Amino acid sequence: xxxxxxxxxxNDFVMIADPDDGVRxxxxxxxxxxxxxxxxxxxxxxxxxxxxxxxxxxxxxxxSDGSVGEMCGNGIRCLAxxxxxxxxxxxxxxxxxxxxxxxxxxxxxxxxxxxxxxxxELRPGAIPVRWDGPDALHAKIELDEGxxxxxxxxxxxxxxxxxxEDPGAIPVTTLGPEIEHHRLFPNRVNVEFVAVCGRGRIxxxxxxxxxxxxxxxxxxxxxxxxxxxxxxxxxAKVTVALSGGELEISxxxxxxxxxxxxxxxxxxxxxEGTFDLEDYR
Numbered sequence: 001x002x003x004x005x006x007x008x009x010x011n012d013f014v015m016i017a018d019p020d021d022g023v024r025x026x027x028x029x030x031x032x033x034x035x036x037x038x039x040x041x042x043x044x045x046x047x048x049x050x051x052x053x054x055x056x057x058x059x060x061x062x063x064s065d066g067s068v069g070e071m072c073g074n075g076i077r078c079l080a081x082x083x084x085x086x087x088x089x090x091x092x093x094x095x096x097x098x099x100x101x102x103x104x105x106x107x108x109x110x111x112x113x114x115x116x117x118x119x120x121e122l123r124p125g126a127i128p129v130r131w132d133g134p135d136a137l138h139a140k141i142e143l144d145e146g147x148x149x150x151x152x153x154x155x156x157x158x159x160x161x162x163x164x165e166d167p168g169a170i171p172v173t174t175l176g177p178e179i180e181h182h183r184l185f186p187n188r189v190n191v192e193f194v195a196v197c198g199r200g201r202i203x204x205x206x207x208x209x210x211x212x213x214x215x216x217x218x219x220x221x222x223x224x225x226x227x228x229x230x231x232x233x234x235x236a237k238v239t240v241a242l243s244g245g246e247l248e249i250s251x252x253x254x255x256x257x258x259x260x261x262x263x264x265x266x267x268x269x270x271x272e273g274t275f276d277l278e279d280y281r
Contacts, residue, residue, distance in 0.1 A: 001277050005040065005270040006082055008074030010215030010244025012270065014042045015082045021049045021058075023277075027066025032280045034064035040275065043211045046075050048088060055097035056089050063210025070099035071156030073218015077113035077267040080105045085269065100156025113267050117219070119258035120226045120251070121154030128158065130184045137231060141182055143175075150179070150191075151227035155261070157209070158189045159223035163232070167193045167205040176207025190217060194224045196232045203241045215244030222261045225249035 001023075004015045014033050016023060025033075025045060034042045047060040059079050061069045076096055083089040084107065092107040104116040121127055122135040129136045129152045136152035139160070150160040160179055164170055170193045179191045191207040204224050206217040221240040228234040229251060237250045247265040 002272070002274050003040065004082055004085070004272040005042065006078035006267060007244075007270055008077050008216060008218065008265060008267050009242060009247065011074035011217060012042045013072075013075050013078055014040050014045045015078065016045065016047045017082075017086050017088060018047050018049045018060075019088065023047060025062065026281070027062070029066075029277070029280045030062045031064065031066045033275075039280070040273075043208070043214050044069065044072065044075060046072070046079055046082075048079060048083060051095075051097060053097060053102075055095040055102050057083055057094065058097045061099070063208070064212075065210045067210040068099065069157060069210065071103070071219055073115065073117065073155075073220075073222060073263055074216055074265070074267075075218070076103055076105055076115055077218070077263075077265060080107055080113050081267045081269065098156065108264070111266065112264055114262060114264040115218070117155060117222050117261040117263050119260055120223065120254075122254075124152065127152050127154040128186055129160075129189070130186065137227070139184065141179060141184060143178055143182075145175075148179075151231055152189075153223040153226050155219040155222045155226075157219055158185060158187055159192060159220055160185070160189045161192045161194055161224050161227040163227075164193050164195055167195050167203055170205065172205050172207050172213050176213060180207060180209050190220050190223075192217070192220045192224045194228065196228055196234060197241075199233070199235045200237065201239045201241065202228050202234065205243060216242040216247070218247065218263055218265070221247045221249055222251075222263055226251055226261065229253060
């Protein structure tokens, strides 16, 4: 089976074209493919299939632990370039069907990729998070180390944003999984540790549900930008600096109703090859 490896500022994916919509990848297969020592290596696997409704293509995304992800911001940018490189689509604008609905992706003249990520979800039951009230922007999470406050935001998948002084000083590999599996989050949660550096810039590290700490998370950057605008007064457009690089996130706020978040960033092809699917089952 042919594959390509792409990454969005270090968040990397095994990309598989499935024009006949006949490839089925189980959790064990995905976990083995993503193994960085015994497999191809990646934060997840993206299967690109024909459209099922009124989109151009389907993005079928699975995390490196084999669990299904509704949406992946860096992954969908990679999908856009992959689709054009492999003749699965034409033109710079694509409508991609995801587990979080249709997302519109546009490849820009400078090679960057812009994605309409849709409006952020702030209702606790829709994120989901077990929290009373109209939103969960000040959710209290009881941990062994004490109580921490998180701004919970849905971007097609659930996020818990924690504001900190220095993301580099946070024990992400221990605190991240503790929050990911906390009882407040019935579907687990992605965790962002965010420092506001100014009205137009934030820095963050991320623990991704199903993948662990990654160099970048597109939906997480969007959630962090939304939380920072609502709670820290940042600008409508911010640069989000992650371990693997930077993304530009725009969101005008929610004063006049739901408004979409736009994410712009790079996507890069790393290499391509073939593997025997039976070897990974």
